[in-house]
Amino acid sequence: MATIEELIQELEQETHATRRVLERIPEDHLEWRPHPKSQSLGQLAMHVATIPGTLAEVSTRPFDVGTPIPRPSAESVDQLLDTLSRSVAQATQILRSIGDRGLAVPPNHHAQPLVPSPRPADRLPPAARRASAGRVRRQRRREDGAGLKQDRRSADDPIE
Helix, strand or coil: CCCHHHHHHHHHHHHHHHHHHHHCCCHHHCCCCCCCCCCCHHHHHHHHHHHHHHHHHHCCCCCCCCCCCCCCCCCCHHHHHHHHHHHHHHHHHHHHHHHHHHHCCCCCCCCCCCCCCCCCHHHCCHHHHHHHHHHHHHHHHHHHHHHHHHHHCCCCCCCC
């Protein structure tokens, strides 16, 4: 099992790579969106910069998966780098406060499961219901087709 210091060391290594990526974002492209419904490059970069601290914080308290997540946008690359530094410092502080013993305690204090349970079939979106129904029909055809081939043979037919 990993220790807190090993996790912090890995976090620092990943932080260097993340910092290099964030430094290379052109400031004049922070508002760029690959699609009108997509988040801007500044929002996506800010999300990446805040991940370490947010994940560490969520691991210490109940979390409701229905909670809306703020999506702030970065005004500059310097703001992104500052946010990353604060986020990593927060994560490091939280990890140290958890300690090695805290790693052995399962995080069963969540308000709702992190992975939602599967929906009942009647609550699936229409496209999923159609896809599922299509699989069932194909399986039945395969089963029926195999039965038909056997039924068509008569006792006098030679078996090949």
